Amino acid sequence: MFELFVNAVVAGVLLGGFYAAVALGLSIVFGRLDIVNIAHPAFVIIGSYVAFIMNERYMLDPILSSLIFLPVFFLLGVGMYRLYYVCFERTGQESLSGLAYFFGIMFIIEVLLILYYGVDYRNVQAPYIGETLFLGFLGLPYRMLVPFITAAILTGLVYLYLSKTFLGRAILAVSQDRLALQLMGANPVRVKQWAFGIGIATAAVAGALLIIIQPIEPSVGRLYIGRVFAIVILGGMGSISGTFFAALIIGIAESLVATFIGPSWAPAVAFGLLLVTLAVRPQGLFGRAG
């Protein structure tokens, strides 16, 4: 019983690390820029399919291929934001139409993937998939361990970027006081565009990690909507370290529920936690009060 519990918690930590990679981009886009990009998980799925295609055609490692495609995803994000800005943000319609816009984008991505690749589950080949590292009674499958380490590195890099570099601080500034940034001579739209690009670029890596962990099909992304928003809100909207710890909490909670109650209940965990958070403490666990 104790061993089962410890194994479930450790599996949850590994899973949570991966969730952090998925939520990272949204933490920047939703938490910092206040853009409700519900389509973020759909971009993660695109990342998975890119990794799948590169793996099948050229036997490329999924993480490596996601790094190659980082610039493409970055530009994709920049383009998405430009369209969003021109159509909604400039005219002040982001609340209703902007939400529906991302919802529509998500749906289109999903349907296009179904049209091209069908609803079959796809997976990738890599030397570390299928192997397990044993530490005593503790089993650490590499297909979970590799994504966890990658996600931790990614989170650390984004954290350093946002807190140490000039552009990173500009992103923080645009979320705090747009007008002041403008008065300092910086263009808030270009800063936001840059930040949105980074947000979508992290989806490329998250997608590669997702397809290492489990086989995917186009509609898998939908389950992640609740998870990532729960994580970002629980983590206090835009705090990178908060996002990481919130992701660990969700991962552990899901793993415990899957182990002791049943895997079919796991999807409801994140959404349930999200509802409770919204009702009780909307500023999140790591957010400032008020």
Next chain:
Amino acid sequence: MKLNRFWVGIVVVLLAGLAFTKIADNEFYFYAIYAVLQLMVMGIAWNILGGFTGYVNFGAGGFFAAGAYTTVFLHKALDGPPLLVAVVVAPIVCGLIGLGIGYLTLRLKGVYFAIATLAVAIILETLVINWEYVGGAGGYYFLIPEKIPFFDSYIEWLFTVILVITLFAIVVSRYLNSSRIGQGLAAIRDDELAAECMGVPTLKLKLISTTVMGALMGMAGAPFPYFITFVEPVSTFSLLIAVNAIAVPMIGGTMTWLGPVVGAIVLGSIQEIVTVSISSELNMLIVGVVLVGFITLAPQGITGVYRDFRDKRRRRK
């Protein structure tokens, strides 16, 4: 004068529908029109909260499915009660769900409400998948009665039911749009803080709006098991339903009760034609593309574009 014209229109449509069941003999028409009317009810329901009040609901599929599963539950618990029982009970259940979510999240920004509705849809789906009584993940076969008084076949009866539900939804939506409540809702949509300061009871109005939205969604879902005859969670909670419910008012226009009616006729007809002549996957793609196209290019919808066009011409004269 306008009021009379509206009510005459309602009665004429109802009588025309009844006459149609006696004249038409190709069952396909009933199935096709049923689908369009169901779309219309959902669009109207979504618009009461989304268009009038300005709160986006992504969980339309969840409310719809909750209505459908209320029917399934009643069917099993009461051993096949008449359809009308479900049509009355389902809106009560779904209205209460709407009220509950509203209480939890409507004090926050609209964005959180939108995400919470998505959450509720997934939680309801997980509940139904794990609830063996209503069929669980495997689904539930629905035996429809062979004979039904006054109608030649069951689909004609279902067609009449959904027609009456649609007209009821239009009446409710028009009332909410033009009454004092509607003015309050519009004030919330335009500037919630200002409305609150002017003494508009914002929370109360938002709760009314959410409850009515939930109830109408549930009403749209209640006859669904009879229509489809096999209910299973994945297709009943389908994202397509939620996208459709948003697309209808976005295409037709969100400001008035007429918008979703026009939107449903346009979108529903396109969908029926594409599904029959090409394929149902392409149909889904078309919904998505049309939705995004309208939001980016014509956010005021068909009725809004028409109104602008008319105003411009009047000014020129």
